[in-house]
Each structure stands twice: as C-alpha cells, then as structure tokens.
Amino acid sequence: MDMARPYWDMKHEPILNSLEIRQIQLVKLKAILARLNAHAPFYQRAFQESGLNPEKLSGFREFKDKVPLFTADLLKRLLGEYDHDYMAVLDQLLPIKLEQIDLLAGTIGGSGLHALYPLTRQDIDGTLGETLVRGSWRAGIRSHDRILYCFPLSLAIEGVPSLIGLQKLGATIIPVGNDVQLQRILQIQAIFRGTVFFAYPTLAERLVDEAPALMGKSVRELGFKAVICGGEPGVGIPRVKSKLEDAFGCPVFDVGAGLGFSCRHKTYQGMHWLSEDLCYYELVDPDTKEPIPLKDGAVGEAVLTVLEGSGMLLFRHSFGDIHKVFTEPCPCGQTGFRFKMLGRTDNILKVRGIMVYPDDIKRVIQQFTPRITGNLRIILEEKPPRVVSPLKIRLEPATGLKGERQGNLEKEIIAAMKREIKIEPQIIWLKPGSLKAKQTPADIFEKAYKE
Ligand SMILES: [Zn+2]
Structure with missing residues (x-):
C-alpha cells in the first residue's frame, strides 16, 4: 500500500461504510430526486402517484417505499x-x-437489447471512471504505468466508456x-511493453494456455505487475484466481458487477464497494422486492442508484x-463493504x-454418485423464485439399488441437503435412464405450473 496516499480519493474513501457517508448520500439523493421530478416525465408521474416530495x-426508507424498482420487466x-x-x-x-x-x-444479444447506458461526459468521468480509478489506484497502478486494454471496444460499457x-x-x-488474435495481443505487448493487463478472465x-506455444515463453515473462479482470465471473472462482496469479506472477483483480473492485488479499474477499458517495447500494428480497438490511452475510438482489450524473440509467436499478x-472490515485493511456475486435472480429458488441455487443442489446431489446416476430434475410448482415446500427433486438410483438400500440413501441425501444448504427436499425416484444425461442449467427444472 502507498503509505503516503493509500486512496485515490482521500476525502471519501476513508469514510466508506460509515454514518458520515450516509449523510452525504442523503443530501445527494434529495438533489437527484428533485432533478428527476423537474425534468424526467416517468419519474414525475411515479413520484406523484407515490406522494414523494x-x-x-x-x-x-421513504425513498425505497416510494421510488419504483427499475427492472428488465x-x-x-x-x-x-x-x-x-x-x-x-x-x-x-x-x-x-x-x-x-x-x-x-x-x-x-440475440433477443435484442439487454442493457442500455446513455452517458454524458460527467457520467463517464464521474461514477464510472472514478470507481475504476479508485480501484486501479488501490491495485498499485500509477501514472507511469502502461495499460494493455483488452476489453471489447464495440458498444460495451467496459470498453470505450470505461477506457475514457x-x-x-x-x-x-x-x-x-478483445476481438483480435492472441498472436496480435502478444505482438502489441512486445512493442509497447504494457505493465497492466485489462481483459475478460x-x-x-x-493467454496463459496458449502463449507458450505462440511465443515460446510463459505469460509471466510478459512483465505485467497487475491483471484486472471483469465483465464475467472468474476471479471470484478460487481455481481461476490462483491459475492466473501463478501464471502471470502478479496479483489479479476483479472489477465490475456494479461498481466493485477486489483487493490484493491472497484469498478472494469479494469486491470492495468503492463509490458509496457516488452510488447508493441496497439489497432487496428477489421474491417480494422488500428491502433487506445491509448486515454482514446478508444475501439479496443488488439495487443501485447513482447519486451524481445525468444519463447513466441507474435509479433503483x-x-x-x-x-x-x-460489512465487517476486510483483512486487507482497506475500506468499503464487500460483496460477492452469487448468481442471477432468474435461477435462484427460495x-x-x-x-x-440449482447449482448448489446439484453439487450436493452429485456427491452420491455412483449410488445415483447423477441426473436430476427440480420440480417447480410455482413461478420461481418461490418454491412450494418441500422442494421436490426427481432422482435416479443406480441400476439394482432398491428397497432398504434406496431408503437409506434417500435419508442420507436429505440429511446432506439439510446440513449443507439448509433445505429438506422430497425425493421422487425414477427408473435409471429416465432423465436425460446431459443437462443445461435451463433443463434442470421441470415446470409444473402455467406461465
Ligand atoms: Zn480487501
């Protein structure tokens, strides 16, 4: 850590996750609400309906009660x-x-627009750029560094806007x-000798896997002092983080999922939320959309509200x-509460x-192979995330396993589910081979309800 200046913003970063920052947020929130009320017709109508002044x-609390959540729906x-x-x-x-x-x-995507970011220069330099700069500073990147920027430059928020x-x-x-051959990335690096590598994990x-064959040496010899990844999950997965750090011989950081940036602690501690003065963060229940208090260990759907700027379309978003x-202090010693990405609202169950998550259920179930085939179906009797308890799971025993042995196995599976993911499912047995062997995340569900 740079002892003389540990943070880029020495005014706000030392007081992240404190009562002081809440005061700053509230003042800014009132100002942005007033601007929306004066100039944005959708919010004028919404505030009038909910009685927000x-x-x-x-x-x-009043803000959460009276401002609608902005979702894909x-x-x-x-x-x-x-x-x-x-x-x-x-x-x-x-x-x-x-x-x-x-x-x-x-x-x-194939089905149309998934996300839209209308940005003014103030949004780019403010909320978006400021978070990246704060995180990069914490990662030890300084003005003398050269950044090999390999995020997509076409349309993506992590591309041109973040670069600016x-x-x-x-x-x-x-x-x-990112749409160039690896050979070309290596050629550019050989000429410009970047010290920091920004790319999808x-x-x-x-690059780790293919560079030795392409240039006859490992990526460690490219000379990067930091690798900054984002745009997709990766660094949060221990195998990926240690593979990249061992290969590049430098710390690897995770950026994104809102305005987060991970720290240089050896064990992944989640991403620090670096810009509480610029963006208000809350959690809601993915089912009821009721607010969830931001306590250590809380799990919920992340909702963001930018507190400055004009265009960036994030308002209870x-x-x-x-x-x-x-919310407990990070062992790395730096400020900001942290968060880990667990998954998406469209495949969580409650x-x-x-x-x-279905993946957690699958992980527990698969410990029991080869006594079961490993194929499974989760029966949904209502539109998720809410599940009618007990959760019903179809499984196949291994060929020949039946009677008392099957009964004992069922008890063991239910006990493991209770111990590891705190739910007690009902197992429905099928003949071996009734379920398709290869499952994508989508067809792990059996819908028993009408849309
Ligand atoms: Zn940390």
Missing part, C-alpha cells in the same frame, strides 16, 4: 408503451435532453480490444444479480425463506 424526503413494459422506440423511452427516464448524451453503450473514464488516472492506455486464461455482502 424530494425536498421533504425523510430518509432511505419495467423496461419491457415501457418499450411496449412506446412502440419499441428506445429513444422515446430514454426521453421519459432521463433528466436531460437526448442531444446532451455524449455516448451510448449497451449490451445487445480511466484516463484521469494519468496512465498510458493502449486500446487493443476467459481471455486472460486463454436492478441488473438481476444476487450478492452476498460483508424455499421457506432460504435462498438456494
């Missing part, structure tokens, strides 16, 4: 109302005129992109991510108030 806001509804005209919808949501947007970024926002750190940025892993938060 920005100047008289009593606190965060709400965006879909608005698009329906405005004839699928994205620009018309933006005009309803933003406190600025469309012509004031400086940059439009987003994620477009990162500029105020003063480091030299080499814009490479999958690209970093590919949910990306559908489930986080677990840690059994008697306990949140569980």
Whole structure:
C-alpha cells in the first residue's frame, strides 16, 4: 500500500461504510430526486402517484417505499408503451435532453437489447471512471504505468466508456480490444511493453494456455505487475484466481458487477464497494422486492442508484444479480463493504425463506454418485423464485439399488441437503435412464405450473 496516499480519493474513501457517508448520500439523493421530478416525465408521474416530495424526503426508507424498482420487466413494459422506440423511452427516464448524451453503450444479444447506458461526459468521468480509478489506484497502478486494454471496444460499457473514464488516472492506455488474435495481443505487448493487463478472465486464461506455444515463453515473462479482470465471473472462482496469479506472477483483480473492485488479499474477499458517495447500494428480497438490511452475510438482489450524473440509467436499478455482502472490515485493511456475486435472480429458488441455487443442489446431489446416476430434475410448482415446500427433486438410483438400500440413501441425501444448504427436499425416484444425461442449467427444472 502507498503509505503516503493509500486512496485515490482521500476525502471519501476513508469514510466508506460509515454514518458520515450516509449523510452525504442523503443530501445527494434529495438533489437527484428533485432533478428527476423537474425534468424526467416517468419519474414525475411515479413520484406523484407515490406522494414523494424530494425536498421533504425523510430518509432511505421513504425513498425505497416510494421510488419504483427499475427492472428488465419495467423496461419491457415501457418499450411496449412506446412502440419499441428506445429513444422515446430514454426521453421519459432521463433528466436531460437526448442531444446532451455524449455516448451510448449497451449490451445487445440475440433477443435484442439487454442493457442500455446513455452517458454524458460527467457520467463517464464521474461514477464510472472514478470507481475504476479508485480501484486501479488501490491495485498499485500509477501514472507511469502502461495499460494493455483488452476489453471489447464495440458498444460495451467496459470498453470505450470505461477506457475514457480511466484516463484521469494519468496512465498510458493502449486500446487493443478483445476481438483480435492472441498472436496480435502478444505482438502489441512486445512493442509497447504494457505493465497492466485489462481483459475478460476467459481471455486472460486463454493467454496463459496458449502463449507458450505462440511465443515460446510463459505469460509471466510478459512483465505485467497487475491483471484486472471483469465483465464475467472468474476471479471470484478460487481455481481461476490462483491459475492466473501463478501464471502471470502478479496479483489479479476483479472489477465490475456494479461498481466493485477486489483487493490484493491472497484469498478472494469479494469486491470492495468503492463509490458509496457516488452510488447508493441496497439489497432487496428477489421474491417480494422488500428491502433487506445491509448486515454482514446478508444475501439479496443488488439495487443501485447513482447519486451524481445525468444519463447513466441507474435509479433503483436492478441488473438481476444476487450478492452476498460483508460489512465487517476486510483483512486487507482497506475500506468499503464487500460483496460477492452469487448468481442471477432468474435461477435462484427460495424455499421457506432460504435462498438456494440449482447449482448448489446439484453439487450436493452429485456427491452420491455412483449410488445415483447423477441426473436430476427440480420440480417447480410455482413461478420461481418461490418454491412450494418441500422442494421436490426427481432422482435416479443406480441400476439394482432398491428397497432398504434406496431408503437409506434417500435419508442420507436429505440429511446432506439439510446440513449443507439448509433445505429438506422430497425425493421422487425414477427408473435409471429416465432423465436425460446431459443437462443445461435451463433443463434442470421441470415446470409444473402455467406461465
Ligand atoms: Zn480487501
């Protein structure tokens, strides 16, 4: 750690996760609510309906009660109302005129738009850039460093907008992109000799695996002092973190999932939330959407509200991510509560108030192979996340295993589920081979309800 200046922002970062920062947040929140009330038609109507007066806001509880959650479903509804005209919808949501947007970024998949980021220069330099710069500073990156920037440069928020926002750190940025051959990345690195590597973890892993054959030496010899990954899960997985750190011979950091940045602690501690003065973070129950107190160990759907800026469309905004938060001090000694990404709201289940992922169920069940075939189905009698208790699981015993032995196995499985994931399922046995062997996450569910 830089003892003279441990943080980029010595005014706000030392007081993260404190009462002092809550006061700052509340003042900024009132100001942004007033701007939305004055200039954004969607929010004018919403506040009128809920009876919210920005100047008289009593606190965060009233804010949560009276401001609607912005989810993918709400965006879909608005698009329906405005004839699928994205620009018309933006005009309803933003406190600025469309012509004031400086940059439009987003994620477009096969089924259309998944995320849209209308950005002004203030959003890019402020919330977005500031978080990246604060995290990069903590990672030891300084103005004399050269950053080999291999995030996608087409449309992605982690591409051009983040690259521009990162500029105020003063480091030299080499814009490479991610749609180039590994050979080309290695050629660029040989010429410019970057000291920091920014990339998706999958690209970093590919470089580890393929660089020796392509250049006759390991990635350690590329000379990076830090690797910054983001955009997809990876560094939070112990195998990936240790593979990358061993191969590159330097610390590997995780950035994103909102405005987080992991620390240099050897064991992954989650991402520190670095910008509480710029973005208000809350958790809600993924089922009822009721607020969940931000206590150590709390799990819920992450909801973000930017407190400054004009365009960035995050106002009680949910990306559908489930986080677990840690409010106790991090062993790395740096400030900011931490969070880990657990998964997505579209595949979480809630059994008697306990949140569980199909992957956790699968992991427990698979410990019992070869006494079972390992194939399973989770029966959903209601639209998830809520599950009618007990959770019902179809399993196949190994060929020949029946009677008392099957009964004992069933007791063992239920006991393991209770011990490891705190739920007691009901097992429904099928003949071996009744279920398909290869399962994608989607077909692990058997829907027994009508949409
Ligand atoms: Zn830490």
